[in-house]
Amino acid sequence: xxxxxxxxxxxxxxxxxxxxxxxxxxxxxxxxxxxxxxxxxxxxxxxxxxxxxxxxxxxxxxxxxxxxxxxxxxxxxxxxxxxxxxxxxxxxxxxxxxxxxxxxxxxxxxxxxxxxxxxxxxxxxxxxxxxxxxxxxxxxxxxxxxxxxxxxxxxxxxxxxxxxxxxxxxxxxxxxxxxxxxxxxxxxxxx
Amino acid sequence: xxxxxxxxxxxxxxxxxxxxxxxxxxxxxxxxxxxxxxxxxxxxxxxxxxxxxxxxxxxxxxxxxxxxxxxxxxxxxxxxxxxxxxxxxxxxxxxxxxxxxxxxxxxxxxxxxxxxxxxxxxxxxxxxxxxxxxxxxxxxxxxxxxxxxxxxxxxxxxxxxxxxxxxxxxxxxxxxxxxxxxxxxxxxxxx
DNA sequence: CAAAATAGAATGAACGTTCATTCCGTTTTA
DNA sequence: TAAAACGGAATGAACGTTCATTCTATTTTG
Numbered sequence: 001x002x003x004x005x006x007x008x009x010x011x012x013x014x015x016x017x018x019x020x021x022x023x024x025x026x027x028x029x030x031x032x033x034x035x036x037x038x039x040x041x042x043x044x045x046x047x048x049x050x051x052x053x054x055x056x057x058x059x060x061x062x063x064x065x066x067x068x069x070x071x072x073x074x075x076x077x078x079x080x081x082x083x084x085x086x087x088x089x090x091x092x093x094x095x096x097x098x099x100x101x102x103x104x105x106x107x108x109x110x111x112x113x114x115x116x117x118x119x120x121x122x123x124x125x126x127x128x129x130x131x132x133x134x135x136x137x138x139x140x141x142x143x144x145x146x147x148x149x150x151x152x153x154x155x156x157x158x159x160x161x162x163x164x165x166x167x168x169x170x171x172x173x174x175x176x177x178x179x180x181x182x183x184x185x186x187x188x189x190x191x
Numbered sequence: 192x193x194x195x196x197x198x199x200x201x202x203x204x205x206x207x208x209x210x211x212x213x214x215x216x217x218x219x220x221x222x223x224x225x226x227x228x229x230x231x232x233x234x235x236x237x238x239x240x241x242x243x244x245x246x247x248x249x250x251x252x253x254x255x256x257x258x259x260x261x262x263x264x265x266x267x268x269x270x271x272x273x274x275x276x277x278x279x280x281x282x283x284x285x286x287x288x289x290x291x292x293x294x295x296x297x298x299x300x301x302x303x304x305x306x307x308x309x310x311x312x313x314x315x316x317x318x319x320x321x322x323x324x325x326x327x328x329x330x331x332x333x334x335x336x337x338x339x340x341x342x343x344x345x346x347x348x349x350x351x352x353x354x355x356x357x358x359x360x361x362x363x364x365x366x367x368x369x370x371x372x373x374x375x376x377x378x379x380x381x382x
Numbered sequence: 383c384a385a386a387a388t389a390g391a392a393t394g395a396a397c398g399t400t401c402a403t404t405c406c407g408t409t410t411t412a
Numbered sequence: 413t414a415a416a417a418c419g420g421a422a423t424g425a426a427c428g429t430t431c432a433t434t435c436t437a438t439t440t441t442g
Contacts, residue, residue: 006421006422029424032424037422037423038422038423038424039423039424039425040422040423040424041421041422041423044420044421044422
């Protein structure tokens with residue numbers, strides 16, 4: 001097994017176990033076992049558990065952004081762009097439930113709060129295209145004139161909730177329902 | 192200090208600490224100290240930590256339902272009832288940030304998932320008035336014809352997200368913004 | 383003064399992390 | 413080229429800490 005293989009195995013195992021059991025339900029020993037690796041080996045690749053958690057988040061976020069931007073063009077009308085991003089995001093979560101559950105764990109932890117804070121208050125690129133789209137929409141009076149944060153809440157709050165309900169089996173989302181949910185999110189933010 | 196006083200102190204301390212630090216960040220010894228009580232004393236009132244957590248949830252939920260139903264009448268028009276419940280709920284969260292943060296901790300844990308499952312699949316009264324309102328709204332074609340779960344997501348997803356952002360200091364919600372958020376939630380679910 | 387309640391020390395399980403040791407592919411030596 | 417030496421990757425037992433829970437001596441109550 002090559003060097004990066006082991007690292008990847010650790011990341012995969014951590015994603016699976018933390019998504020299922022939470023940060024505190026997934027001890028390093030368990031992650032090591034699932035990865036087919038000695039407990040100490042993890043520390044060759046990650047300084048400690050916090051670093052592993054943060055790095056895993058970074059990788060997931062990156063994957064998602066790449067997926068969202070496929071076929072996305074700032075030349076399209078605002079509503080169309082919104083529907084594209086929303087649909088792609090919801091579809092991604094449904095197709096990758098482990099990653100969704102991991103993100104939920106992350107956001108609902110001190111890591112996640114700190115991450116959002118640094119994202120709002122300062123630099124951090126990443127989801128620049130969301131900000132870009134929403135700011136343009138507000139300035140063109142296509143979206144409600146509300147603080148950006150609240151527009152995000154209106155747009156993504158339902159999306160997250162619906163993804164969770166699908167993944168937990170409380171509802172089954174097909175293409176039609178997905179489209180209708182994203183339309184409804186649009187109804188919430190549009191002027 | 193009377194018997195029930197101690198119990199109440201334990202509940203209060205647990206609410207504060209778990210809201211701030213999470214279930215795992217609030218050890219029983221810390222809760223005992225904050226309550227001004229011996230560690231062992233907690234076990235006179237609660238069989239174990241899980242029971243304390245569940246009981247605390249029950250009490251918070253009960254308080255909220257009581258608050259929401261104040262001035263609520265099923266005789267009012269559907270939209271008005273929706274705005275009443277939504278506004279009252281968001282106001283409650285803002286006025287009681289510790290309880291809100293506690294609920295977040297609870298919902299994002301195995302407890303919360305199990306709780307929702309048993310609520311959807313079976314008996315459990317409690318928020319019957321939400322279900323009642325939404326079912327009536329759908330049957331009268333005032334709300335979108337979507338599964339009840341998704342309507343809840345559309346209505347409360349943004350509400351939760353906005354409450355969180357306010358409490359974390361990412362935005363400051365005044366009466367006007369609260370009204371506009373609830374209106375926007377209505378835009379999301381209305382036909 | 384008997385019984386219930388309380389406090390906090392004691393307990394044992396579980397955790398993240400460390401580290402002395404082993405393993406193994408590569409390089410050096412003769 | 414065969415054998416020896418080397419170095420870094422990998423290991424997992426062991427450590428110190430933290431936690432929920434239990435135990436027990438003491439205090440409070442009626």
